[in-house]
Amino acid sequence: MGRAPCCDKANVKKGPWAPEEDATLKAYIEEHGTGGNWIALPQKIGLKRCGKSCRLRWLNYLRPNIKHGGFSDEEDRIICSLYVSIGSRWSIIAAQLPGRTDNDIKNYWNTRLKKKLLGKQRKDQIYRRKGDLLTKKARSPSEIPSSIVVSGNEYTNNSQDPYMPEVPVMPPMPYTNQDPCFVSDHTSLRKLLIKLGGKFADDGSVNQSINMVSHFPSENTLTNLQASSQNDENRFIACSTPASSSSMQLNSQYNILPIQEGQIGTLPSAFEEMYYSTNTQQKLDGSEFLYGDMYEINTSGSNSVITCGDSIDWGEMSSLISTTTTNDVMNLSNFRRPLRQGVSIQDRAYDDINSEFVDMKKL
DNA sequence: AAACCACCCAACCGCTTCGAC
DNA sequence: AGTCGAAGCGGTTGGGTGGTT
Numbered sequence: 355m356g357r358a359p360c361c362d363k364a365n366v367k368k369g370p371w372a373p374e375e376d377a378t379l380k381a382y383i384e385e386h387g388t389g390g391n392w393i394a395l396p397q398k399i400g401l402k403r404c405g406k407s408c409r410l411r412w413l414n415y416l417r418p419n420i421k422h423g424g425f426s427d428e429e430d431r432i433i434c435s436l437y438v439s440i441g442s443r444w445s446i447i448a449a450q451l452p453g454r455t456d457n458d459i460k461n462y463w464n465t466r467l468k469k470k471l472l473g474k475q476r477k478d479q480i481y482r483r484k485g486d487l488l489t490k491k492a493r494s495p496s497e498i499p500s501s502i503v504v505s506g507n508e509y510t511n512n513s514q515d516p517y518m519p520e521v522p523v524m525p526p527m528p529y530t531n532q533d534p535c536f537v538s539d540h541t542s543l544r545k546l547l548i549k550l551g552g553k554f555a556d557d558g559s560v561n562q563s564i565n566m567v568s569h570f571p572s573e574n575t576l577t578n579l580q581a582s583s584q585n586d587e588n589r590f591i592a593c594s595t596p597a598s599s600s601s602m603q604l605n606s607q608y609n610i611l612p613i614q615e616g617q618i619g620t621l622p623s624a625f626e627e628m629y630y631s632t633n634t635q636q637k638l639d640g641s642e643f644l645y646g647d648m649y650e651i652n653t654s655g656s657n658s659v660i661t662c663g664d665s666i667d668w669g670e671m672s673s674l675i676s677t678t679t680t681n682d683v684m685n686l687s688n689f690r691r692p693l694r695q696g697v698s699i700q701d702r703a704y705d706d707i708n709s710e711f712v713d714m715k716k717l
Numbered sequence: 718a719a720a721c722c723a724c725c726c727a728a729c730c731g732c733t734t735c736g737a738c
Numbered sequence: 739a740g741t742c743g744a745a746g747c748g749g750t751t752g753g754g755t756g757g758t759t
Contacts, residue, residue, distance in 0.1 A: 368728080368729075369727095369728075369729095369753085370727070370728080370753085370754095371727085371728090390744095391744080392744075392745075393743085393744065393745090404729090405744085405745095406729085406730090406744095406745085406746095407728075407729075409745080409746090410727085410728065410729085411727090411728085414727075414728085415727080422726095423726095442748065442749085443747090443748085444747075444748065445746075445747060445748085456746095456747075456748080457726085457727075457728085457748095458726085460748070460749085461725070461726050461727085462725095462726095464725095464726095464749095465724070465725055465726075466724095466725085
């Protein structure tokens with residue numbers, strides 16, 4: 355037996371709202387408020403609408419100070435940052451953008467922002483592919499920063515085929531299993547990758563991509579990054595060299611999709627390209643949406659440093675991401691599901707991981 | 718001018734979570 | 739602790755619109 359409908363479907367009007375309906379609803383709410391009961395409201399004011407429909411109309415359209423369209427660059431940045439950090443929690447993202455509704459942001463992301471970012475990625479990728487055909491053979495392994503090349507393990511580049519991508523692995527970040535925020539980032543990235551590159555989701559390459567891309571700052575590393583960036587005029591993110599690349603894999607404690615050996619080298623082309631560029635100190639084309647428009651990889655001692663340009667400033671991005679991937683993200687993530695008594699954040703993280711894993715398997 | 722196509726966005730649907738009882 | 743109705747939320751749909759052929 356299914357769930358009882360929230361209203362009498364046969365007697366409610368559907369479709370676009372008429373100006374008179376808008377006026378009626380707006381006038382009533384402005385004078386009396388919603389009364390805490392959306393279901394009863396339409397009957398009260400004589401509207402043949404479902405309560406849910408009234409609520410949506412008010413929240414997304416009639417409410418005062420609603421802004422429509424005309425998203426600024428700053429808003430774009432915030433949306434991208436938060437999407438990377440927390441995924442499609444549109445209501446939370448909307449809360450950071452005054453006057454914007456979750457529906458508006460969701461539509462904007464789905465119809466424009468995502469395409470804009472992917473389109474740019476693709477364009478750059480095609481452009482660079484052509485260039486690579488000419489330059490690939492000239493590039494020697496010694497040109498690859500030693501801090502980035504992970505030698506002596508399964509992530510070494512494919513030496514059998516000179517045309518395979520070289521060293522498709524990012525310098526892993528220090529990872530601690532005790533850091534639930536990292537897990538949160540990891541799962542967000544997993545979702546992001548699947549959403550953006552969904553067609554690769556079932557060939558194992560997403561795992562690799564996650565392994566690759568998930569070297570974004572975790573809570574601890576971001577704290578370090580912020581500290582280090584304060585000592586540098588340039589805003590940057592430092593990627594520490596790993597003790598072991600396998601430490602990045604969330605496979606033992608959290609039982610999350612182990613990365614299998616032998617799959618490296620079959621990365622989705624987009625991410626392959628992204629990483630490929632990393633190694634050659636070019637822009638990480640296609641991943642600008644994670645960092646900003648302009649940045650490059652430099653090396654310093656045992657660290658790799660991503661320096662941002664001025665179009666989108668990593669300082670801003672990192673501050674956004676760092677503040678949202680640390681405790682705030684946990685708080686934001688808990689916004690919908692506040693911690694119940696006796697449930698620790700760690701327990702929640704475990705629960706989230708398990709549910710994410712289940713969701714992944716469904717895909 | 719008409720047909721077709723792609724895009725946008727308001728609105729809907731169904732699931733999850735909350736909170737009162 | 740369990741139940742149930744309401745609210746909140748994210749994914750999806752479909753009508754409108756503008757551009758192209």
